Amino acid sequence: KPQLFSRKLYSEILDKTFSITVTMRTLDLIDAAYGFDFYILKTPKEDLNSKFGMDLKRAMLLRLASRDPNLHPNDQSKRQQIYDKYRGFEIPKEEAEWVGLxxxxxxxxxxxxxxxxxxxxxxxxxxxxxxxx
Known part of the structure; x- marks a missing residue:
């Protein structure tokens, strides 16, 4: 039986901390992906195997697609840095709306x-x- 841990994980794209129950393997995969956002964005639906994970992915993709100015509204350079960091995951808003439904x-x-x-x-x-x- 897998050991479960409750961890607080921060999303740069959503600028939010989530309290999530994870396994040690998930924590290792997050580290291997170089962070929570990269893990969620890189991991295919079959491997995420989580409705919550897919909802997060859709929310992240929608924020990237819209280049939401509400992300760090008082720090444009930080906002731009985040959008540049995850540029490779940008898809059209119309497509992002359907991800993970x-x-x-x-x-x-x-x-x-x-x-x-x-x-x-x-x-x-x-x-x-x-x-x-």
Missing amino acids: TLAEAVEKQRQLEKKDPPIFKVYVDELVKQFD
């Missing part, structure tokens, strides 16, 4: 997207088509 969450997200109002040009095209009928 469960099937049920993804289906609901897609349902909400499809439920939105149609683009205005579609409305005009439909009106034009009706005029010719």
Whole structure:
């Protein structure tokens, strides 16, 4: 049976400390990845095997994609340093929003997207088509 430890782990990208239950192997993997953020970002879904881990990954990727100015709002150089450090993990916001969603969450997200109002040009095209009928 694995030994579990409660540890406080800090995310530079999210600028937050999390109290997480981990195994010794996880701590070793975090060290090997050179930090908590790198571990979360580098580790594939199958190896993370954690809903919380995937939620963290999505939050990190979204912050990187948006270059959120609320990260160290009073220290632009520190913010830029963090964004530069993790630049290799940047993906488009539209893609990051889907990372780590469960099937049920993804289906609901897609349902909400499809439920939105149609683009205005579609409305005009439909009106034009009706005029010719």
